[in-house]
Amino acid sequence: MSVIKKLVSLLRGSVREIGESVVDANATRIYEQEILDAKSSIDQAKRELAGVMAKEIQTARAMERLQAEILRYESLAVEALNKGQESLAEEVAGKVAELDQEHTEQTNAHAAFAVQVGKLKALIKNAEAKIREHEREISVARTTESVYRATSSISDNIASTGSRLSTARESLERIKKRHEDLADRMTAADSLDKEFGHRALEEKLNAAGIGDNADRQRKIMARIRTRAEGGTTPRAGDEPAA
Amino acid sequence: MKTLQQQLRGIDHVISSTLGGLAVQLQPIPGEVPVIQVSIAERDELPIFITCSDAQILCMCFLWTEAEIRPEGRTRLLETLLDLNPSVPLSSFGRVGDRFVLFGALSRDSRVEDIAADVAALSDNALDALDALSEFLN
Incomplete structure (x- = not known):
């Protein structure tokens, strides 16, 4: 079952359960083991792949070489026939048959190596997909558990300190009121400052005998x-x- | 991997300067997973909680509970939240248990400046959202 499907079914149940275990500890351990296994099988497959690909190249080279030999000996056989050397031609034909046999063997081997390369590449791709999938599942599971546990700690903390018993609306009203109070206080302070600031200055000037008054x-x-x-x-x- | 507290060192000052000098207080919440409460002056009622898992850092602000929603507008509220999600930068609406939250998720190795920017945006967005959606609440 996909991890999100599992989450959806858990969400229909109790919230506690989600915090406890989206994927139980045992399953997580199995996933982690499977990730390790998949990683080591990828390593092994990659090493094998290098060997098999080398053999694939070698057989291809051998096929080319044999093909060239076959052509060369066939030409020689034709030449022998033209010179009336029937038995020599027969001998060369025997050599060509040998080379042809070898060529067929190399061709079969080459085809087998090609198939093996394909299989190893598919194996690596599957293992990598499996790792990605398991890592995502574990990550979703751990994140969900962590969020639900965090929320439950926060709720417990709120309950124990009694810090927020009010509703969202009340909180909003209080924050707004505080902002309004602050704005009002700033306006008041501003006008006070203008009034008293001005008067205070005038008084100082008068006391010093400066100005109209x-x-x-x-x-x-x-x-x-x-x-x-x-x-x-x-x-x-x-x-x-x- | 750094602990959450190590990673958040100095974040109170960064958040404070982002929010034009409002006083910011950090407080760890006891429990099974690391949680840090960020209280911002003048918005004490809407603290931000920062928590983490292996994969991410999560900043959350609790908005309201299921019980506070007026039943007749519930569906419209839920649709509005879905509609708002892609539009509100850095923050998304969600629900944990019966609590509706606004949250922002960051990579586990985020810099303190990025986490601070997320917390500041979350606080502003939460206040704005609460104001905009309070008609749906009791």
């Missing part, structure tokens, strides 16, 4: 005195004569 009272009194003495009436705001 510095000695307003003295200036006004001086203007009043000027008027009382019957002098010209200065417009408000004009500098009185010192």
Whole structure:
């Protein structure tokens, strides 16, 4: 059964069980052993493959060589016949028959090696697929178990500290409210800073006798005195004569 | 293979700077498998949990439980989650037991910067998703 099929059937059951074992420990061990076996059989097959491929090449070379020999001896036999050397031609034909026999043997061997190469390549491919499949299964199983175990630790922790008994909606409201509070506080702080910051500065300037407000009272009194003495009436705001 | 804690060393600072300086706290959760809780200031209600197996590192944020879903909108919610999955970068919706989660999976040998980027994205996405889908919840 595929690991995801197994998960789907487990998901219909209890959550506990998923955390405990998607693939039981025994099955995981079997998978791990099968992965090891598959890896060593790949190593062996690769070594064998190199040997068999070398033999395949050797037989092909022998076939070429024999084919060339056959052609050469056949030509010699033709030559012998043309010169009326019937018995010599017969002898050469015997040699060609020998070479032909050898060629057939090499051809058969070559075909057998080719088949073996194909088999070894298929074996390696299957073993590699098996490793990939088992590794994926183990990985899915372990990840699932790890996620469910982590969630169960987190739930236990939440329950024991009582840190989140509220619903998602309440949490959201609190976070939003905190953001609004923060934004409000920042606006308030901003306007306070403007107001008090400005006033504080003015007060310092007054205290130092700098600016329009510095000695307003003295200036006004001086203007009043000027008027009382019957002098010209200065417009408000004009500098009185010192 | 490094332990999860070794691999996450310094991640609190990286996440914090990714999120514009929000304070970040790490806390291991006791249990059979390694789990680290990442709490982000101003979002304490939505911590991110980082766990790992041989094959991957998994960052998870719990969104809501099965019981919180309004029954009349359940199918529509599930379809919406499936539809959203390919569109939300780095994060996917899932369910573990009766808890709906948003999660991001990374290769087991990811750099701390990549894990931090995933956690930051997960936190932003979780907040956004919760806001967008709260109509389906009680």
